[in-house]
Amino acid sequence: MSPTEDSTHVQRGYSERKDDYRKRLRRIEGQVKGIARMVEEDAYCIDILTQVSAANKALQAVALGLLDEHMAHCVLDAARSGGPDGEAKLREASDAIARLVRS
């Protein structure tokens, strides 16, 4: 599946667990809002940093989950169908992994 096609009728690797991701992202949004509020109220620096680390970890867990499902669906499918598409998908996944490791 190409990233450029119309995504509204597409099944993604993560589609089955969409609700779960939605909830987790909503919670992270709340965490970031909470961090902004702490800054607003002059909260103690170290307490803010603790919250930032927690939000980072939660985002990272979302990313690792999405990546897993992407590899288990998109990448495997492309690999099975053979041809250069499998390699392109792999390259793309590798680049995303490198960005995650470095972020």
Place this chain on the structure above:
Amino acid sequence: MSPTEDSTHVQRGYSERKDDYRKRLRRIEGQVKGIARMVEEDAYCIDILTQVSAANKALQAVALGLLDEHMAHCVLDAARSGGPDGEAKLREASDAIARLVRS
């Protein structure tokens, strides 16, 4: 300054740049909301991962900024006033750094 005291009348190391942090955190909140929307709309996995990496980097930059100002104010002040408070503040900052490095 102890983390337990009433924080509403307290100047923090980051207080002068509060507006800046507020804006950056608002932008990160928007990024997270955008990621949730991408999941909602079955966006392509790799594109979502790119946004997660960007949000992570932005949160990390906020954390490093807060930490800098915390060390330049709280920690230095505590150190200058001498005594065990300076060491306690340092220990606390070290722990926060370790959490950041590992998150």
Place this chain on the structure above:
Amino acid sequence: MSPTEDSTHVQRGYSERKDDYRKRLRRIEGQVKGIARMVEEDAYCIDILTQVSAANKALQAVALGLLDEHMAHCVLDAARSGGPDGEAKLREASDAIARLVRS
């Protein structure tokens, strides 16, 4: 290819670039030796930290390279041959990625 089989007659995903990895790892070994020498000679802390960050980045780059080649060979092969082996290989790769992201 199972991790338990005799590895001496096995082709790995990275086998073609073995020389390259050997050289890079030798260089990292030298970096770590250099860090030990700096400690020995009471070098300035911050200079040591700079070297540690460099060694970490170099190790990370080796890991990302090995992972790429692993996915491009082992994982794709297992996927193409079908069956549960492909999924097992993917799970294993995902776990390794998570460890890298968190280390």
Place this chain on the structure above:
Amino acid sequence: MSPTEDSTHVQRGYSERKDDYRKRLRRIEGQVKGIARMVEEDAYCIDILTQVSAANKALQAVALGLLDEHMAHCVLDAARSGGPDGEAKLREASDAIARLVRS
């Protein structure tokens, strides 16, 4: 203490625990040598990645330890003696922390 002065007669923040750091760095050197040997012997990719993650974590722990002691000695001393040196030392420490967080 300036990083440019002759370091052979200088006490560093980590000097008291030098033996400990020496041992840990020797162990990490051994880990890297082991990784090179694994590549040499065509070991299974994932097993190599596990060792790389372990070496990375060990290096990171050394860095965090050195940083702690640096802040508890150099930075506090400079802060106590007042003046621009304290701020310069802090800036330097902040930069090292940012490099660690990003490496």
